[in-house]
Amino acid sequence: MDLPVALPLEPMLAKAIPDIPETGPKGGALSYEPKWDGFRGIAYFDGTDVEIGSRGSKTLTRYFPELVETLRAQLPRPCVLDGEIIVRTGARGAEHLDWESLSQRIHPAESRIRKLAEETPAAFVAFDLLAVRDRSLLDEPFETRRRELEILLADVAAPLHLTQTTRDAAVARTWLTEFEGAGLDGVVAKGLADTYQPGKRTMLKIKHERTADTVVLAYRVHKSGAGVGSLLLGLYDDSGELRGVGGVAAFSDARRLELIDQLEPLVQRDADGNAVTGEGERNRFSSNKDTSFVKLRPELVVEVRYDQMEGARFRHTAQFLRWRPDRDPRSCTFAQLERPISYDLDRVIG
Template sequence: MRYVIPSPMLAKAAPTVPDPAKYAGGLLFEPKWDGFRGLLAWDGDSVEIGSRGAKPLTRYFPELVEAVPRILPQPCLLDGEIVVATGPVGAQRLDWEALSQRIHPAASRVATLATRTPAMFIAFDLLALGDEDLLTTPFEQRRARLETLMSEVAHPLHITRTTRDRDAAVRWLQEFEGAGLDGVVAKPLDQPYAAGTRTLIKVKHARTADVVALGYRIHRSGSGVGSLLVGLFDSDGTLRQVGGVAAWSDVRRRELIDELAPLVERDDAGAAVTDEGERSRFSGSKDVSFVRLRPERVLEVRYDQLEGSRFRHTVQFARWRPDRDARSCTYDQLDTVAGYDLADVLG
């Protein structure tokens, strides 16, 4: 047999943990793992790991490919998350930066990182078992079959923990962030697996911060502001880039060019000063240069979490803050999350 890997089932955002009583079939709550979505297929002969996009992940995680035939009791198709944990025993947490480094073109580097920062696969759904297709089976039954399948499965494969208790899910939303997780997912128990549709419900952390506009990149169309780079002052007064704001409308992009023009730094000839932006392994040959702004204008943004000294995801614009002095935009304003051992999340 050979499994056809479907598009993963997706989630729509909600501001609060939903009430199971409002769903005829009830809800099952899970921690929201912060990793690479992976659909792991083992047909009895070979292992394949598909991603949320079109890019296969199989070659980047040889330690998982090796472990699956040795650990799983029978061929199956699993939906789950690939994560990397770092830190001392008793205080481990998910490490997005270490995980992102696993995507590397060199086979030798992939092999080295598989040993240095090995990954885990956290299973949360079962789409096929042997030659039985489970896509049309209600989630409650798929979950029960998954629990049976993985009852004696060992590291690096795990099954995510669940609860039907909304109060417990609310508590997880707060506590598990200390282990690097980024929210809670609610899943209707009576639903089939709806590939590519947003049937699930995700609740993520939502916070605001006042940041300084550092510069902007021109939109790929060549017209208007594509993204606004923002920063915060650290304890020694250094202004550090912490992320970017995007998703402007066409009209708003063009308006921002004019609004930000008085802040554009210029050379002696009057030309706008540009800088080379920070690169990542996902940048490739992409132009990351940006027009530099005098760090004077403050804006409020919405963000979910911090990864090191930067925002984990692209942040959302909330409003301009003309009442705030740029120097007051420091890291001190950000929430401090209490540590939580990943082992306690894995159960």
């Protein structure tokens, strides 16, 4: 494709901070926008052809044929857009983002892709403009890029959207609370004077953080073959059934080995004294990954930090905080989880 930026282009990233800032790290003015929970995508349009690149510079084009058609039909001139691919679900007035339906779109079969494109069509939310016609905008300040983006997308319609922004930190704090009910996972802050820096964590992201006491159900061996790679976690539902809700990982080399010894007394064993193991569901993004685990007696409680739920599971890997020997595992229920107030996605996306 003949465009004024190198392809593929790494997207600019964000670093996490705990609260909505009033100004940037160097005191500069900020623009705030919703943090969409989907697939990051950079859309390239040369006036004829469309390509969509992922955060890891892999192509997403074949998985979203409906977006290719939309971008080709609606974009008024050659350009490079930075944005997010999402799937919307729910009845009118109660729409929200649907991560599970979005993740199912990554499928090897062309027939399946076409079927899902009709059943669960995706949308593209643009939040930055990296090039237009024969001009690269990478060295332009965000304030300029945003203004050009608003001009470019002035007449587009769903499923192509322009994300909303505000320069009011108080409004951004409201978004952080309200928009979670529509499935969004935070707020992003960008310096108005900042240029676009591919691959660098220049933006700021503020995500929801909560804690929960969970029961340790099992562990997976680290990919190196030595020590514990992750702990599998569970919570009791209203019927008293212990249900898996996700995992916690990111242990140091020394801690992984310590955990093997610490968890040994809790390992479930069969009549012959062998450790009881299980097999988890394979992720379509890493189908060759070992998903086996060693089952434990549900007697150990750990407090973790998490950002949000996707159905009855943690949306992302949780973070280890501390052991809770004072907690009865049976007291670790779904009732302790904070549920966001429902909020209509249509009010966010417009």
